[in-house]
Amino acid sequence: MRAPTESWLTDMDGVLVREEAALPGATEFLARLVERERRFLVLTNNSIFTPRDLSARLVRSGLHVPESAIWTSALATARFLADQLPHGSAYVIGEAGLTTALHAEGYTLTDRDPDFVVLGETRTYSFEAITRAIRLIDGGARFIATNPDVTGPSVDGPLPATGSVAALITKATGRDPYFVGKPNPMMLRSALNKIEAHSENTVMVGDRMDTDVVAGIEAGLDTILVLSGSTRRADIERFPWRPGRVLESIKDAIELV
Secondary structure, three states, X not given: OOOOOOEEXXXXXXXXEEOXXXXXXXXXXXXXXXXXXXXXXXXXXXXXXXXXXXXXXXXXXXXXXXXXXXXXXHHHHHHHHHHHOOOOEEEEEOOHHHHHHHHHOOOEEOOOOOOEEEEOOOOOOOHHHHHHHHHHHHOOOEEEEOXXXXXXXXXXXXXXXXXXXXXXXXXXXXXXOEEOOOXXXXXXXXXXXXXXXXXXXXXXXXOOHHHHHHHHHHOOOEEEEEOOOOOOHHHHHHOOOOOOEEEOOHHHHHHHO
């Protein structure tokens, strides 16, 4: 039997917002967390934006989440690298969310003999930068990627994302990257460390079986799948694992806080 829930991790897209519009119950759910003084983090595999950027974007959606309560794959990646090799160096393909996180952990960004090649999300992947990454990996740099998502959303349709570009680099080098973001449970464990929470009394809320739920299970957390995002009820049967609960939306989780 699990301990009473004291801390919450929740995915952002599909749980709290959809296309920058707050989902029903999101405002009330966040308010309840604050009212009950629950420790919580909002998680995202998006490595483009800093927590400050994301906090401002959520405010425009009507959701008030302090930057200290946002945990991104970029932050998890930077924390992982700092643990692996303190004050190392990296060649980075990515944007401010990733470069800022690495700088904050004492990393040097360079295109000359880096310890790591770190691939993240960017709006404009450069063929020149990808070529440079391939050559550095061939030269001995270790290959890290923020998350395995193969596409990202846009108003015009899907865009190639980190996972797709990582596959290109892997094909050219024969080297697989280490993905830090969901579904790697390491991202959730680093989030737990940040808020000094314990797996036995923390819940992970997500809208995807193949990232949020499986990461939560592997990290030892209770899990809630909400059906307001990409996963439909009929999809659940395709997976060999099960969430702790299935709810229609985050609105139904308010009474659980």
